[in-house]
Structure formats: structure tokens, C-alpha cells
Amino acid sequence: MSWSFLTSLKYVVKGRESSRETALPKVTEDGMFLKYVTEELQGDTGVVELAVANNGKSLQFAAPALRNDKRIVTVAVQNDPSSFQFASRELQADTTFITEVVCFVPLVVPFLCPEMMENVDMIYELVKANPSVLKTIPSWLKDDISFYVRCLPISKYIVPHLPPPYLKEKDVLMEIVRLNYEVPYKSEEIIKNDESFFRQAVKVNGFVLRYANEEIRSKHDIILEAVNTNPYSIRFINKRNVNKEIALAAV
Structure with missing residues (x-):
């Protein structure tokens, strides 16, 4: 039998742990022990912080006030991003707090409340905070x-x-x-071989010419457009294709 099972059995029979001195080392070793302490200790910041640092999911056993504590929730989420689902409704709806958390824990995104996951503008703001959020956005938005x-x-x-x-x-x-x-x-x-793409692309950034194949980089109208857009793009043109018109455009 596992230690967790024996612990559960013991505290079902004995009752919840009320000694802070006893609880501290136990939640440090196994955060889920928070389930077996008294309500008073579940509201003790020191006890709860140690518990969620060991196992973020133990946040679900913390007192409501601490599930609304930004520091406690942050510690929990750093340990286990899925623990955000146990934060207070207030924090789950706090866009500023969520954005701050996403900066260093992007994997929290799949565990946001449905209202957040359905808000395109909110997800955009999260991507601004941390580009790696793009890997965890909702499936409907990936398309x-x-x-x-x-x-x-x-x-x-x-x-x-x-x-x-x-x-x-x-x-x-x-x-x-x-x-x-x-x-x-x-x-x-x-x-690199798509001439139609480069005919459009050189109009917005002449430097794109560097990605074209040699044949495209030898077409007069394309390279002239590139140089007109950005004179420095002449560096990507073979000298034999640089005539007077192109040279003047690059000046």
C-alpha cells in the first residue's frame, strides 16, 4: 500500500492534523497532505505555500482566501500549470493577473476558464506576453x-x-x-522558385530578393522594383545584371 493511501486511512480514522509543527514537514514532503489538515491550517499561508510548492494541485484544499491569493496561486501554477483551475473565480477572471502568469508559465493557457479561451482578443494579449502561447491556443483558433x-x-x-x-x-x-x-x-x-510571389514581395521589402533563385534575381523588372523599395537590396543582385537604371535607383 502506498504512503498516500495509509496517510488517508490514518486521517479518516484519527481526524485532521491540527498541529502546525507537525503539518509543515509533511506538506513539504507531500503537498497533497494539505487535504488532511484542519481548516485553520488550510488557511495558514506558510503551510499552504509549502504545500503548493511541492504539489500545485494541493491548491484545491487551500482555504478560499488563499485560493484568491496571487502569490500562492503563482507558486502553485509554477509547480503545476493545471492547478490554475483551482484558483478563485476572481483570479480566473483577472486578465491582468493571467497575463502576468503567462509570461513565465505559458502552459497555464489550456487551463483557463472557458470565457477566456473563447476570447480571441484575450488570447492575442497572451501571445503578446509570451509568443510560445501559440503552441497552446485552443484548437478552434489553430485553424x-x-x-x-x-x-x-x-x-x-x-x-x-x-x-x-x-x-x-x-x-x-x-x-x-x-x-x-x-x-x-x-x-x-x-x-525560391515562385516568381509571382517575388513580384509582389519586392514591392514591400526589397531584401526578399536574397531568397529568390538566380533566374528570378536576373529579371530586370523584379530587381529594379526591389532596389526602388530598398536600395541596399542591390547586394543580392549579380553584377552582370546591374545596368545604369538599377545603379541609379540604388543611389
Whole structure:
């Protein structure tokens, strides 16, 4: 029989632990022991903090006031993100607090209340706080390419968290180019031979020319557009393709 089972049996028979001195080392060893202490100790900040630091799920046995304590809930969530479901309703609806928590515990997102998970603007704010949230957003939103395009301007660090299928989408790649982010290698392979893509892309960022194949980088109208957009893109053009018109555009 496990220690937890024997402990449960003992305190069903004996009654709840009321000694703080006895409870402290026990919750330190097994946070779920908080279930077997008196209500007074379940409301003791020191006891509860030690318990949730050992096992975040023990938050469910804390007194209501402590399940509404930001510091206690933060400690619990750091140990186990799923413990956020045991926080008070007030904290579960506190957008400022949630955003703060997501900064260092992005895995808390799947355990937010339904109202939060259905709020696109709220999820957007969480992505702003921590781009890795994109890996834990609701499944219904993962199919919304416009949401990913909306998130891209937040930071270049959004790109590594994009689902692989979206790195093939021209709308997403065009936004990456517009923002002057590094195009992922796998995306380079997809666009390098796509002349129609580059005809549009050089109008927003001449530097995109560096991802084109040699044939595309030799087309006069494309490279002229690139240089007009960004003179420094001339560095990606073979010298034999630089005529007077292109040279003047780069000045």
C-alpha cells in the first residue's frame, strides 16, 4: 500500500492534523497532505505555500482566501500549470493577473476558464506576453490563419511558434517579408522558385530578393522594383545584371 493511501486511512480514522509543527514537514514532503489538515491550517499561508510548492494541485484544499491569493496561486501554477483551475473565480477572471502568469508559465493557457479561451482578443494579449502561447491556443483558433497573421507584428519570435503548415502559406510568408523577419529555411525552399510571389514581395521589402533563385534575381523588372523599395537590396543582385537604371535607383 502506498504512503498516500495509509496517510488517508490514518486521517479518516484519527481526524485532521491540527498541529502546525507537525503539518509543515509533511506538506513539504507531500503537498497533497494539505487535504488532511484542519481548516485553520488550510488557511495558514506558510503551510499552504509549502504545500503548493511541492504539489500545485494541493491548491484545491487551500482555504478560499488563499485560493484568491496571487502569490500562492503563482507558486502553485509554477509547480503545476493545471492547478490554475483551482484558483478563485476572481483570479480566473483577472486578465491582468493571467497575463502576468503567462509570461513565465505559458502552459497555464489550456487551463483557463472557458470565457477566456473563447476570447480571441484575450488570447492575442497572451501571445503578446509570451509568443510560445501559440503552441497552446485552443484548437478552434489553430485553424484561423488570420489570427497568426495578426500575431506576427508582435515580435520576430512569433515565427518559430507558427505551425509548420502555415509556413507554406503565402499570406503568412508575405507578412514575414513585410516585417523584415528572417524567412525560415523550410519556407525558403517553398518560395525560391515562385516568381509571382517575388513580384509582389519586392514591392514591400526589397531584401526578399536574397531568397529568390538566380533566374528570378536576373529579371530586370523584379530587381529594379526591389532596389526602388530598398536600395541596399542591390547586394543580392549579380553584377552582370546591374545596368545604369538599377545603379541609379540604388543611389
